[in-house]
Amino acid sequence: MASSTTAASAVASGGKLYRGDLGMWSWVAHRITGVATFFFLFAHVLDTALVRVSPNIYDETIATYKNPLVNLMEIGLVGAVLYHALNGIRVMLVDFWSKGPKYQRVMLWATLAIWFAVMVPGAYFMILRTAKTLLGGGH
Amino acid sequence: MAIALDAPRSTRRKPSRRSNFELQAWLFMRISGLALIVLVLGHLFIMNILDGGVHRINFAFVAGRWSSPFWQFWDLSMLWLAQLHGGNGLRTVINDYARKDATRFWLKMVLYVSMVLIISLGTFVIFTFNPNISN
Ligand code: HEM
Numbered sequence: 001m002a003s004s005t006t007a008a009s010a011v012a013s014g015g016k017l018y019r020g021d022l023g024m025w026s027w028v029a030h031r032i033t034g035v036a037t038f039f040f041l042f043a044h045v046l047d048t049a050l051v052r053v054s055p056n057i058y059d060e061t062i063a064t065y066k067n068p069l070v071n072l073m074e075i076g077l078v079g080a081v082l083y084h085a086l087n088g089i090r091v092m093l094v095d096f097w098s099k100g101p102k103y104q105r106v107m108l109w110a111t112l113a114i115w116f117a118v119m120v121p122g123a124y125f126m127i128l129r130t131a132k133t134l135l136g137g138g139h
Numbered sequence: 140m141a142i143a144l145d146a147p148r149s150t151r152r153k154p155s156r157r158s159n160f161e162l163q164a165w166l167f168m169r170i171s172g173l174a175l176i177v178l179v180l181g182h183l184f185i186m187n188i189l190d191g192g193v194h195r196i197n198f199a200f201v202a203g204r205w206s207s208p209f210w211q212f213w214d215l216s217m218l219w220l221a222q223l224h225g226g227n228g229l230r231t232v233i234n235d236y237a238r239k240d241a242t243r244f245w246l247k248m249v250l251y252v253s254m255v256l257i258i259s260l261g262t263f264v265i266f267t268f269n270p271n272i273s274n
Contacts, residue, residue, distance in 0.1 A: 035232060038225035042253060045218065045261045048201070052264045055198035056274045065193045074192060078183050085180055088172045095169065125188050 026108050030087045033080040040077055071130045075123050082118060086111040164227050171224040178217040202270035211265055218261040226254040 018024055050058040090107045094100035100107075186192070190200075204210045229250050237243035 031228075031232065034225065034228045037221075038229055041221055041225060042257060045257045049260050049264045051198060051201050051268060052272075054274055055272065058201075059197045062193065062196050065196075070193065074187060078187055081179060081183060085172075085176050089176070092169050092172065122188060126192060129191065129194055 022108060023104060026087055026090075026111075030084060030091070033084040036080055037077070037084060068130045068134065071127060075126050078122060078126070079115070079119055082122075083111070083115055086114055168224060168227060171220045174216070174220055175224060178213065179221065182213075182217060202268075205265070205268050206270065215262065215265050218265070219258060222254050222258050222261075226250060 047058075047061055050061055087108075090104065090111050093107060094104050186196075205214075230247060233243060233246045233250065237246055
């Protein structure tokens with residue numbers, strides 16, 4: 001039902017419809033990554049504030065982060081923030097650049113392309129240490 | 140059934156005489172976003188890739204970084220801008236999804252309290268950091 005309604009009103013409005021379009025999903029992802037980053041930041045400021053309490057307590061807390069699971073979460077965080085930043089640039093170009101709305105879809109593909117181009121080597125370097133430790137190589 | 144929508148910038152709507160707060164918040168999201176690109180992506184790149192991630196982090200590492208006023212200022216700006224940008228973003232999200240006025244009010248109160256807490260705590264820690272504090 002949803003899809004036929006969408007198709008019908010898309011025709012009625014000249015083929016330009018936001019709901020269910022790729023552009024809507026780019027906004028959903030922007031919102032989710034923004035909110036997730038905000039929650040991460042809350043925890044990150046609290047743990048860093050431990051440097052004001054005691055070096056030992058700070059070091060012990062950070063030590064609990066030094067494991068493969070947290071390493072994967074770090075990669076997730078970097079991926080989320082990178083998407084949010086790139087898509088944020090796209091949103092600004094749509095708002096302020098006269099040709100922005102015309103190229104918004106192309107810019108979404110560019111955003112995703114840049115995201116992959118950065119994340120593939122980025123994730124590689126971020127996981128290197130964990131991989132070496134797990135495979136019993138270096139430190 | 141034809142869909143009747145006002146054209147954007149339709150002249151029939153009278154300009155609002157109330158406040159410009161929402162417009163300013165909208166602009167602030169874009170200006171702070173520009174600054175956060177450098178501050179946050181720079182921070183993530185340095186910490187996670189150049190400096191090798193959380194395995195390298197300990198008290199001495201933090202002391203080394205905050206011995207420089209440049210990084211203190213970097214972190215302070217990032218803290219304030221990210222909190223105000225993310226907090227304003229969350230305000231929008233709450234406005235969108237809260238169904239009852241009371242829910243909306245209390246969610247925003249929790250948000251504002253957490254923003255004041257995190258900004259004050261972070262600012263306090265950056266300004267009063269003492270590398271020679273006892274264990
Ligand atoms: C890294 C650079 C960043 C850029 C370029 C950026 C850009 C933007 C822009 C332009 C918007 C407004 C979108 C709109 O009005 O439709 C936005 C919304 C938002 N941002 Fe950011 N941002 C950045 C970093 C952050 C960070 C670090 C956080 C979290 C602390 C964050 C959290 C949010 C939230 C929660 C929203 C609201 C989302 C919504 O209303 O759907 N952003 N961002």
